[in-house]
Amino acid sequence: MKDGITLHPEHGLNPSIEVCMICGEEMGIALLGNNIKGQAPHHICTGGVCDDCKKIIDDGGCFIIEVEDGSDQKNPYRTGRYCAIKKEAAKKIFGQEHNIVYMEKSAYSQIIP
Incomplete structure (x- = not known):
């Protein structure tokens, strides 16, 4: 197995912008x-967390992310x-x-209007 990236025959390096799984920042x-x-x-979410969100977690925070009611538990649709x-x-x-x-929209909107 060789190291490096195998170029896509049509799209070359085939870049995508990685975004934070919490706030969506690039x-x-x-x-x-x-x-x-x-x-x-164009954008891809690999499960990484940006520095700003990581700091909030490291400082003792917990994020509640609103998702659509009935979303797939493995990949919930974030609102x-x-x-x-x-x-x-x-x-x-x-x-x-x-x-x-993750909290479904119906519950989240009762807590945070």
């Missing part, structure tokens, strides 16, 4: 090359709304500590 460029079929999407609360508050609400929690 974090960097992913060079996908021939690892995917066809042209890479774009989110908030951060203290981990202690999250533990009281959810029964255990979390860094990131």
Whole structure:
């Protein structure tokens, strides 16, 4: 196995902009090359967290991310709304500590109008 990127025959390096899984901010460029079929999407979410969101988590925060009701649990459809609360508050609400929690829109809108 050789190191490096195998170029896509049509799209070359096949770049995509990586975005934060919490806030959606651009974090960097992913060079996908021939690892995917066809042209890479303009934006890609690989599960990474940006420095600003990481700082909030490191400082004792927990993110609640709103998702559409009935979303697939493996890849929930995010609405774009989110908030951060203290981990202690999250533990009281959810029964255990979390860094990131998905909440369906119907429940989220009752807590945060």
